[in-house]
Amino acid sequence: MPSSSKQEPLVTQELIINAARYVFIRKGYSGARMQEIADEAGINKALLFYYFRSKENLFHAIFIGVLEQIQKEIISILNSEMDLFDKLRFFFNFYIGILQKNSFVPAFLIHEVNQNAQILVDDFKKAGFTMPVHFIKQINRGVKQGRIKAVDPVQLLLNMLSLAIYPIMAEPLIKGVLNIDDDSYNEIIEKRKTELADWVIDSIKK
């Protein structure tokens, strides 16, 4: 474990973490090369093995970090104390913004979990993942109070995540299939930040 000297802009371990994150998220575990991570970090390949004993170790460190970030971003929004409709507006606007800057993360997560569902359960625990209990209660309360229609909170949550995440994670594919250029697609996504909230709110309010 290297000592964190105070003046250097980025200590080696951080250089490695950032580079590994960049490469793993784009290439996946099996597609990533330790040499490429070293190049990206501007250090020697052997150093990777000095700081993290193996490729797998390094991967898990990255993976847990990604989970923690998502936990912080999504769950904290969903479980916040905002008014329901404000929360929905905030969710789409804020979360799509995050996704735009991390467009490879969802496909990375799904791809890795798909071939390793069992083992990665441990990483979920390490990242402190919890259900959005407060959000679910909030929906159920809204239904009971007659403020919104009788919706299943889990289905609503699935819809929200789908509508926000899919068009961004599948951007290269969709642009290819529908023959849309970069600028047009950005415009489409930008509109979704507000229109999705309008649509969802309109569909559940009484």
Place this chain on the structure above:
Amino acid sequence: MPSSSKQEPLVTQELIINAARYVFIRKGYSGARMQEIADEAGINKALLFYYFRSKENLFHAIFIGVLEQIQKEIISILNSEMDLFDKLRFFFNFYIGILQKNSFVPAFLIHEVNQNAQILVDDFKKAGFTMPVHFIKQINRGVKQGRIKAVDPVQLLLNMLSLAIYPIMAEPLIKGVLNIDDDSYNEIIEKRKTELADWVIDSIKK
């Protein structure tokens, strides 16, 4: 190119295609092993190189096949002559059914296109991919005739695809995050086959 004898249940080339499809879709290009494909097909590894000259060749054959299948499935529904609301109901019911049997396909496609967007454009052309022009016209006509609200057909299409695809492609991830068991999740997906159509139709009809 082997002659297709008429009596054998599956000629070798088909055995290879099926096995390669199975393995590539689950592991991705970089995660797949030619040995595993050979085992899955029940043949010798060298035969893979006899029929397809390289791993890359075999991959492209599979990839184009997957694109052709999707082209046939989705675009043909969207461009059919059905009434709009019937079409939406049919789309969610039928397409989610297909996705349930091919749950790894979307993540596979996205993952491969993400790291190879440029090269794979050729495969799109080979697969004969076209835009759902008829569907888009149908929406615009519905809007003009005042039958449905003023919706952007591309946004509507994105929403339909997102709502259908994401919860299935992300199933292992979501089950992990939300702590849902297999049976409950299947029930949730089953409900979506009809509820999504109800929801979308309700939100666009005047």
Place this chain on the structure above:
DNA sequence: GTCTATATAGGGATAGAC
């Protein structure tokens, strides 16, 4: 067409100098 045996390269991992 199908097999066994083998060549060749790539990439994870370690040894050891500084």
Place this chain on the structure above:
DNA sequence: GTCTATCCCTATATAGAC
């Protein structure tokens, strides 16, 4: 802590017998 050199296994690919 960081580098160079190297080990060694794995995976793609080929040669050649049958």
